Amino acid sequence: MPGSGTGAAGPELLVELDRSATRTLRAQLEDGLRGAVHAGRLAPGAAMPSSRAMARDLDVSRRLVVDAYAQLVAEGYLATRPGAGTFVAGTAGGAVSTGGPLASGGAVAPRGPAVSGGSAVAGVPATTGRTRSATVPPAPPRFDLFPGRPDLSAFPRAAWTRALRDVLRALPDHRLGYPDPAGVPELRGVLADYLARARGVVAGPERIVVTSGAVQGLALLARALAAGGPAVVAVEDPSLPDHRRALEHAGVRIRPVPVDDDGVWVDGLGDATAALVTPAHQMPTGVALSQERRAAIVSWARSGGLVIEDDYDAEFRYDRPPLAALQGLAPDDVVHVGSVSKTLAPALRLGWLVLPHRLVAPVVGEKLLDDMGGDALSQLTLARLVETGGYDRHLRTLRRRHRARRDALTAALARHLPQARVLGVAAGLHATVALPRPIDPLALDAALAERSVRVYGMTPRSLLVGYAAHPAPALDEAVRRLADALAEVGGATYPNARAIARPAVRPLNMHPPTKVPSSEL
């Protein structure tokens, strides 16, 4: 009997029955199902709900559903498979009309042969019977030298799954309800420990707010600042456009302040409400804030400014001991921003703010009004990974791999582009390459595209090369192609060996593969 023998009840399916209508419920059900097949709401090969389940859902007798299924099997809309229930037949028109396959398919949905009468049809399980499928994002170009991407192949997939399993085995049911909007306490606890020992951050768990990546942290903070009246946030020039835009959109005014060889020009901060800075490794130039400037910016913060310290690649120092976070010097006047986007994966969207006490409640309030808190299971999984030592192990692996790739990149540049200067490689995930001769960025971008290479933050005099995501042979090949493209676009002799990247082509969006609605940005 159709649908009667399966254990699985099959998919949810809406059919509306009008009990006040003159037509019988069975006729209405049959029409509803035919319509669903015609409209593609029921895909060829999809498993039908069991007759028992559908009868219960529609509050009709099971007999009625069995009869309706049998009628539609006879008409060729549905088919049965012994022991496996009832399926949508392989041709949408059934035996009634076209006789041939209605949709040509596509790799997603394997289809059965055309139906005649009630004979069995090779259906597919509900798992694969999708015809309506979105496009999976295109793979990046072969050599995408995006500067902010870590070695994603090192992501600890098995450890992450195990950590989630452990979390779900032990979590009390009520913790599956709405989470603490500041982040689950377990994660705030381990972050406080980690940031204190690894970065010198003064961070009781009560100061920490877990966010959906660093960008949400900046947006929440900017909204909290703007709620107190007009607010101006000084940003480094150059800096990440994504961050500037998120701040500005959240309601603060932006004031660009130049960056030189000693880092951001602290005297230029003036009376800004706050300053977003990257003291340990300026993004994108790679310079570290000098000792003098560090003292000056702490003093600026203590006299009423708020420093927002984006500690974006703190974990990756190669040739020198890490600089402690500024926050440790003035925890009541510095916001520390971090995330796992460079240490685990941007896909996780896990970041945090360490806040002066006075800003905690306003930022948590913004978080609650924005999304009522983040995914508790991901947060607990990260907490578990840190607690079991898996996170620290992963960081050590990643640092070793990134350093080897940094060395491979500098070797490749020395080999293929010996006249270029390489800057900012003491730390981080990318190098700034000062070009031997000024070039036309648009022409170079096109020449690189032909060679399946993509670089970012290009100016006539420099470009950025992210190395962390690529193994040594790929870096060598990418740099060879870069040298080849540079030779093709030519240019005058480069007049000044010193270059600061000022994004002109393909700015440093952290989000390169997505088509952003440009009207909105």
Add this chain to the structure above:
Amino acid sequence: MPGSGTGAAGPELLVELDRSATRTLRAQLEDGLRGAVHAGRLAPGAAMPSSRAMARDLDVSRRLVVDAYAQLVAEGYLATRPGAGTFVAGTAGGAVSTGGPLASGGAVAPRGPAVSGGSAVAGVPATTGRTRSATVPPAPPRFDLFPGRPDLSAFPRAAWTRALRDVLRALPDHRLGYPDPAGVPELRGVLADYLARARGVVAGPERIVVTSGAVQGLALLARALAAGGPAVVAVEDPSLPDHRRALEHAGVRIRPVPVDDDGVWVDGLGDATAALVTPAHQMPTGVALSQERRAAIVSWARSGGLVIEDDYDAEFRYDRPPLAALQGLAPDDVVHVGSVSKTLAPALRLGWLVLPHRLVAPVVGEKLLDDMGGDALSQLTLARLVETGGYDRHLRTLRRRHRARRDALTAALARHLPQARVLGVAAGLHATVALPRPIDPLALDAALAERSVRVYGMTPRSLLVGYAAHPAPALDEAVRRLADALAEVGGATYPNARAIARPAVRPLNMHPPTKVPSSEL
């Protein structure tokens, strides 16, 4: 031996042990447990963790836990039941003080209150006795009748872990980078299928934006609307305060429109930019929008209004076939809002908007500026769960359990409060209880608190009872206590049997357990 024979590990209960202290760990554990019983954090009748589980959690020997349990059994704090492990004894003071049974205990408490803040007890899933720990959210009161909470004990923990494992086994590395801000295409694809077949929603994947819960969807949408100029969003009165606040904070003006027995008063929408409505099951009154009003609101939408349809408990219909979503009638003028907060768990923070084409780019732009997209791994895990049929199976289980609990609640009300009227129980997760006599909400709230019962949306004439999260015996006990509390606070004869809930005490925040910074809200 106490706690040794059970399969279930029992509730999480971590006692903070100070290894640097001079007192023995066993003495500390015993004191911690006595304190938890005295403070009511361990309710009479609650099952204790197995000795094995507690030893693992605390990182102590199992022998130590067994001995501590035995000591507390001897003192009358704990009791054993052959073959079923160790329980908190029926008297709160143990052998020390009152001597009388506080609650009948035993079978009633399905899961003991797991953990709570404070000095003695801190809960961390499967993690050990950390001394630097943030406060874990307090367990809810014993009978927390929050109206929006599903049966979280049904969450498919093993299936969720398996789905993540499958996802991580197959995912290309580059997918660990920044996700599509509209949501991963796999999830948008299966949601399009699911919403079409289960809700009659016209939803190509290109119309869908995955959000961090329904609230973020509303916030993003409101920002997109406000970007076009001053915008007014009509909301039902009464409705969820969380939603109103999120909309208002995102920059739109709110216009309350009354709800009567036919649902929202459509004539009151007027020239509003948009209207947030719950047509299938009004939140909180439980009425369905009448056929006439459905036609009227679709016509209002087609003539320039935008309907925002919050389909918040679409999956739970008990006595009638589901009403199709309004969106299917006017997909270019209706936004459909959904989430898994009522079907899987609020902790996942997974929701979606199905948008008219013209709103997709603006909303994706807002998402990008807010958090650059949601957690791709959670989204892919949900997509996998839907594709394998696990989600539909879970829904059937949940619907059956919720229906049985709904029946248990109505039976309990008939038994203990026969004069009350019960409204809005054809669907959803809660009932509106019209009280036999008007009461003082503050007095009732206090009387209920003494009985460890919490209800929501209370007015002098009605209150809401969420039933989905509680098994039948707990519902019976909670209603018995409610009747007892009502008898205590008394009140005049109730003049009118018809009541619409207008929240006065403990409004319907979806986020009851969290201390919201009240200055911000």
